[in-house]
Amino acid sequence: MQNMTLxxxxxxxxxxxxxxxFNAVDGVxxxxxxxxxxxxxxxxxxxxxxxSLSIMGLVPKPNGFISSGKILFEGQDLLKxxxxxxxxxxxxxxxxxxxxPMTALNPVFKxxxxxxxxxxxxxxMKRSECKPISIELLKxxxxxxxxxxxxxxxxxxxxxxxxxxxxxxxxxxxxKLLIADEPTTALDVTVQAxxxxxxxxxxxxxxxxxxxxxxxxxxxxxxxxxxxxxxxGKVMExxxxxxxxxxxxxxxTNALLNSRPERIxxxxxxxxxxxxxxxxxxxxxxxxxxxxxxxxxxxxxxKKPALKAISSNHKVRCWQYYxxxxxxxxx
Amino acid sequence: MSLDKSVKSQSPWxxxxxxxxxxxxxxxxxxxxxxxxxxxxxxxxxxxxDRDAIDTLNSYQKPSAExxxxxxxxxxxxxxxxxxxxxxxxSVGLVSTSIAVLIGVILGTTGGYHGGHIDNIIxxxxxxxxxxxxxxxxxxxxxxxxxxxxxxxxxxGILGWTGIARIVRAEVLSLKEREFIEAARALGxxxxxxxxxxxxxxxxxxxxxxxxxxxxxxILSEAGLSFLGLGVKPPTPSWGNMLxxxxxxxxxxxxxxxxxxxxxxxFFMILSINFxxxxxxxxxxxxxxx
Amino acid sequence: MSEYLIRARGIKKHFPIHDGVFCRTVGYVKAVDGxxxxxxxxxxxxxxxxxxxxxxxxGRTLxxxxxxxxxxxxxxxxxxxxxxxxxxxxxxxxxxLRRDIQMIFQDPYASLDPRMTVGEIVAEGxxxxxxxxxxxxxxxxxxxxxxxxxxxxxxNKYPHEFxxxxxxxxxxxxxxxxxPKFIVADEPIAALDVSIQSQVLILMQELKEKLGLxxxxxxxxxxxxxxxxxxxxxxxxxNIVEQGTSEQLFSNPQHPYTKSLLSAVPKTHPREVRERxxxxxxxxxxxxxxxxxxFYSRCPNAIEKCNQxxxxxxxxxxxxxxxxHCVKLGGKI
Numbered sequence: 009m010q011n012m013t014l015x016x017x018x019x020x021x022x023x024x025x026x027x028x029x030f031n032a033v034d035g036v037x038x039x040x041x042x043x044x045x046x047x048x049x050x051x052x053x054x055x056x057x058x059x060s061l062s063i064m065g066l067v068p069k070p071n072g073f074i075s076s077g078k079i080l081f082e083g084q085d086l087l088k089x090x091x092x093x094x095x096x097x098x099x100x101x102x103x104x105x106x107x108x109p110m111t112a113l114n115p116v117f118k119x120x121x122x123x124x125x126x127x128x129x130x131x132x133m134k135r136s137e138c139k140p141i142s143i144e145l146l147k148x149x150x151x152x153x154x155x156x157x158x159x160x161x162x163x164x165x166x167x168x169x170x171x172x173x174x175x176x177x178x179x180x181x182x183x184k185l186l187i188a189d190e191p192t193t194a195l196d197v198t199v200q201a202x203x204x205x206x207x208x209x210x211x212x213x214x215x216x217x218x219x220x221x222x223x224x225x226x227x228x229x230x231x232x233x234x235x236x237x238x239x240x241g242k243v244m245e246x247x248x249x250x251x252x253x254x255x256x257x258x259x260x261t262n263a264l265l266n267s268r269p270e271r272i273x274x275x276x277x278x279x280x281x282x283x284x285x286x287x288x289x290x291x292x293x294x295x296x297x298x299x300x301x302x303x304x305x306x307x308x309x310x311k312k313p314a315l316k317a318i319s320s321n322h323k324v325r326c327w328q329y330y331x332x333x334x335x336x337x338x339x
Numbered sequence: 340m341s342l343d344k345s346v347k348s349q350s351p352w353x354x355x356x357x358x359x360x361x362x363x364x365x366x367x368x369x370x371x372x373x374x375x376x377x378x379x380x381x382x383x384x385x386x387x388x389d390r391d392a393i394d395t396l397n398s399y400q401k402p403s404a405e406x407x408x409x410x411x412x413x414x415x416x417x418x419x420x421x422x423x424x425x426x427x428x429x430s431v432g433l434v435s436t437s438i439a440v441l442i443g444v445i446l447g448t449t450g451g452y453h454g455g456h457i458d459n460i461i462x463x464x465x466x467x468x469x470x471x472x473x474x475x476x477x478x479x480x481x482x483x484x485x486x487x488x489x490x491x492x493x494x495x496g497i498l499g500w501t502g503i504a505r506i507v508r509a510e511v512l513s514l515k516e517r518e519f520i521e522a523a524r525a526l527g528x529x530x531x532x533x534x535x536x537x538x539x540x541x542x543x544x545x546x547x548x549x550x551x552x553x554x555x556x557x558i559l560s561e562a563g564l565s566f567l568g569l570g571v572k573p574p575t576p577s578w579g580n581m582l583x584x585x586x587x588x589x590x591x592x593x594x595x596x597x598x599x600x601x602x603x604x605x606f607f608m609i610l611s612i613n614f615x616x617x618x619x620x621x622x623x624x625x626x627x628x629x
Numbered sequence: 630m631s632e633y634l635i636r637a638r639g640i641k642k643h644f645p646i647h648d649g650v651f652c653r654t655v656g657y658v659k660a661v662d663g664x665x666x667x668x669x670x671x672x673x674x675x676x677x678x679x680x681x682x683x684x685x686x687x688g689r690t691l692x693x694x695x696x697x698x699x700x701x702x703x704x705x706x707x708x709x710x711x712x713x714x715x716x717x718x719x720x721x722x723x724x725x726l727r728r729d730i731q732m733i734f735q736d737p738y739a740s741l742d743p744r745m746t747v748g749e750i751v752a753e754g755x756x757x758x759x760x761x762x763x764x765x766x767x768x769x770x771x772x773x774x775x776x777x778x779x780x781x782x783x784x785n786k787y788p789h790e791f792x793x794x795x796x797x798x799x800x801x802x803x804x805x806x807x808x809p810k811f812i813v814a815d816e817p818i819a820a821l822d823v824s825i826q827s828q829v830l831i832l833m834q835e836l837k838e839k840l841g842l843x844x845x846x847x848x849x850x851x852x853x854x855x856x857x858x859x860x861x862x863x864x865x866x867x868n869i870v871e872q873g874t875s876e877q878l879f880s881n882p883q884h885p886y887t888k889s890l891l892s893a894v895p896k897t898h899p900r901e902v903r904e905r906x907x908x909x910x911x912x913x914x915x916x917x918x919x920x921x922x923x924f925y926s927r928c929p930n931a932i933e934k935c936n937q938x939x940x941x942x943x944x945x946x947x948x949x950x951x952x953x954h955c956v957k958l959g960g961k962i
Contacts, residue, residue, distance in 0.1 A: 168911065197850075197890060204895075205905070224895065227895050230899075232899075264823060268897070281824040
C-alpha cells in the first residue's frame with residue numbers, strides 16, 4: 009500500500025438557491041497516491057470544480073455547504089479543521105492553480121510582491137530574503153528573464169507567462185498536493201503543451217501529487233495516472249489512464265472518447281451525445297445519464313446504479329455491468 | 340432544463356421585479372411612496388379646506404379634530420397645505436429628473452456609441468457642467484428671473500444630467516463590445532436601429548435606478564431652494580417653503596406642527612425613494628444572478 | 630460566374646495605437662497584415678491560429694464589419710471594397726449584401742440580446758429587410774428554430790432560459806433567417822461543452838448540405854478543423870503562413886509553425902508517443918516592426934535570410950501554399 013496524499017470518502021457538497029437545494033457533488037470517493045496525478049474529466053456542471061473547492065475549504069458560503077463525507081489529507085480530516093488551521097494548509101501544503109491566470113493574480117501588485125506574500129505568510133520569511141527565492145522559482149518554471157519579471161505587473165505578461173507565474177506561486181511552499189482546475193483551458197495549444205511539459209517535470213522533481221481537473225480527454229491522456237469520469241455530481245467510471253482509453257466501460261466515457269474530433273475519419277459522421285446535461289433540479293429518477301444513453305435499459309430509468317468494481321482498478325457505475333440477477337434483486 | 344415543460348417564460352424584467360418583491364426595505368419604500376403620491380394626487384378629496392383659504396381668526400391653532408395638523412400664521416390648514424405641497428415637491432422631482440434623464444441618455448448613448456471626437460466633445464461638456472456649483476447657479480437664476488417652480492425644475496434638470504450621461508456612456512461602451520451588437524450589424528441594422536432596439540433596452544436598468552435616486556435629489560433641492568426663498572413662490576405651498584415659513588425661533592419652539600410634518604415627509608420620502616432605488620439596483624443587475 | 634464565392638486580395642487591418650497627452654498615433658497594431666483568401670462555392674475554409682493571430686479580425690474585415698485598412702474583397706463578381714482603387718459599395722448596397730453574408734459568433738451567452746425573445750432575435754433580420762411582416766417573420770423563425778433542432782414553440786422564451794448549445798442553435802437560426810450564401814463562423818463551438826460540440830458541428834454540416842452554404846470556419850482547434858474543413862489557412866501574426874487542403878496540411882505540413890502547432894495537440898491515447906516541437910519564447914507583439922519573417926524569433930530552423938527578407942506565400946504543390954524561405958518547391962526543406 010502506497011502512501012496516500014489525499015483520501016476522499018463519500019463527499020457531498022450541496023448548494024442552496026432560490027429555486028431549491030441540490031447536491032453539486034453527490035457522494036464522491038477517491039484517493040491520490042503520493043507523486044501521482046489523478047485526472048477528473050467531465051463537462052461543465054458535473055461537479056468537478058466544486059470537488060476541488062471542497063478540498064480547499066473554499067466552497068462559496070453561505071449558499072454552499074459540505075453536508076457529509078471526509079477529506080483526509082495526509083491522514084488529517086480537513087473538514088474538522090478550523091478556518092485558521094485551514095489557512096495554514098491552503099497555499100502551503102495544498103496549492104491550487106486556476107483556469108484564468110489573469111483574474112487569479114492581483115493586477116495592482118508586482119509579481120515579485122505576490123510571490124513574496126505567500127512566502128512571508130507560510131514560511132515566515134523576511135521581505136529581503138524573498139526576492140532571490142522568487143527569482144529562483146520563476147526560473148524553475150521556465151520564465152525567461154526572471155529578474156525582470158519579478159518587477160513587472162500581471163498585465164505585462166502573456167497568458168502563458170501568467171500561468172507559469174501561478175504555477176511558481178503554487179509551488180513556492182513545496183505543496184504535497186497541487187489542485188489544477190482547468191489550468192490550460194484558457195491557453196493556446198502551443199502554450200498548453202509548454203505548460204503541461206512543465207507540470208510533468210515539476211511533478212517528477214518534487215513528488216507532488218496533482219489533482220488535475222479538465223474537460224479535455226487529450227490533456228488527460230498527457231497527464232493523468234488515474235482518471236475519474238464525473239457526470240451530474242457522481243463518479244461514473246474510475247480507472248487508470250491506459251485502461252480508460254483502451255477499454256472504456258461506461259457509455260458516457262465511450263461517447264466522450266468517440267465524439268473527440270481527432271477520432272473522426274474524413275467522410276464519416278462524428279458520434280454525438282444527444283440531449284444535454286440534466287438540470288440539478290430536474291434529475292432523472294434512475295441513472296443521470298440514462299436519457300442520453302444509447303444503451304439505456306428499463307432499469308436505468310428506474311433506479312440509480314451503484315459504483316461497481318469490475319477489476320481491482322476499474323470501477324463503473326452502470327447497470328450493464330450487473331448480472332441479471334443483481335438487477336432483479338435491485339428492482 | 341427540459342423544454343417540454345410548459346413553464347411560463349419570464350422576461351428579464353419580470354425576473355427583476357420578482358426579485359424586487361422579495362426585498363422588504365424596497366417594498367416598504369415603494370408602499371410609502373405610493374401612499375404619498377396617492378394622497379397628493381387626490382388631495383382635494385381628502386380635505387375639506389381650501390389650500391390658500393385665510394382664516395386669521397384661527398391662526399396658530401394646535402392640531403385638533405378640525406385641523407388635523409393645526410393651522411399656520413394665516414390660519415391655513417397645515418394638513419391641506421402638506422398634501423398640496425406634496426404635489427409640488429413630487430412634480431419638481433419628476434420633471435427635473437425627466438429632463439436630466441432625457442439629456443443624459445441622448446448625450447451618453449451618442450458619445451458612447453460613436454466614440455472618437457463626438458465622445459470627446461460630449462465628455463468635455465459634461466466636465467464643464469460638473470464645474471457649476473448647483474446652488475450658486477440656482478440662486479443667480481432665481482435672482483435674475485425671479486423665483487418660480489419652473490425655474491427650479493429646469494435648473495435642477497439641466498445641471499443634473501451629467502451623472503446619468505456618464506453612467507449611460509460607460510454602460511454603452513461595454514455593451515458596444517458585446518457580440519449581439521455585432522450580430523445586429525451583421526444583420527444589416529444601422530446605428531439608429533441598434534441604439535433604439537438593442538442599446539437602450541439593455542441600459543434601462545441603470546437608468547431606472549439613477550432616475551429613482553434623481554427624484555429624491557430633485558425633492559431635496561426643491562426643499563433647499565424653497566427654504567432659501569428661491570424656489571416656489573408663496574402662497575403656493577411646497578414642503579420646502581412650509582419649512583421656511585416656520586423658521587422663526589418662535590415657531591420652532593412653540594408651533595411644532597408647522598415644521599415637524601413637512602420635515603418628516605421630506606425625510607421619509609427621500610428615505611423610501613432611496614430604499615426603492617437600492618432595491619431596484621440589486622434586482623435589475625444581471626450580474627447578481629443567484 | 631467564377632467558381633469562387635468570395636475573393637479577398639491583400640486585406641489589411643491596422644489599429645492605430647494612441648499615446649501621449651495629445652493622443653497622437655505612435656504606431657499600428659497590424660492585426661491583419663495582407664491576407665488573400667479565395668473561397669469556393671460550397672466549400673468550408675478553415676482559418677486556424679492562436680489567440681491574437683488576427684483570425685477573427687480577418688473574418689470580420691472580410692465581410693466589412695470592420696473598416697479595412699487596405700485590400701479588396703469581391704463577392705460573387707461584386708466588389709465590396711477595394712481600398713487601393715477607392716471603390717466601396719454604398720451603405721444601402723452593403724445592407725442588401727448583409728442578406729447574403731452572415732455570421733455565427735463564439736460566445737453564445739453574449740451574442741443574443743438578453744432583453745429580446747428568441748422569436749424577435751431570429752426574426753429581427755427578416756423584419757429589417759422587409760422580407761416579411763412581423764407576424765409572418767415570427768412564424769418563419771419557428772420553422773428556422775425547428776430546422777436547427779429546437780422546438781418552434783420556443784419563440785416566446787428568452788435567451789437566459791437556454792443552455793449554451795441551444796443558444797448557439799438560436800444564433801445559427803438567426804444567421805440562416807436571411808437565406809445567406811456565405812457564413813463566417815467565428816469559433817462557433819469553442820465555448821461549448823465537449824459533448825455538445827459535435828452536435829453543433831453536425832448541425833452546421835447538415836445545414837450546409839441542405840441549403841448549399843459556404844463557410845469560413847475560424848477556430849483555434851486543429852482537431853476540429855481537420856475533420857470539418859476542406860481547405861485550411863494557418864495564420865500567424867496577421868499573415869497566412871501556410872494554406873492547403875486539410876489532407877495536405879495534416880499529412881504534409883511544411884511551415885515550421887504549422888508543424889509545431891500540430892505537434893502541440895494533446896495526445897489521443899496515453900501510450901501514443903509524439904515528438905513535441907516546443908516553441909521558444911512568446912508570440913511577439915503585432916505592433917513591432919519586422920524586417921523579415923515574423924516567425925524568425927521562434928523558428929527552430931531559421932537562417933540569416935529569414936531576418937532580412939519577408940518570405941512570400943508560394944505554391945509548392947497544387948493548392949498548397951507556404952511562406953517560408955527554407956521550403957523549396959515540391960515541399961522539401
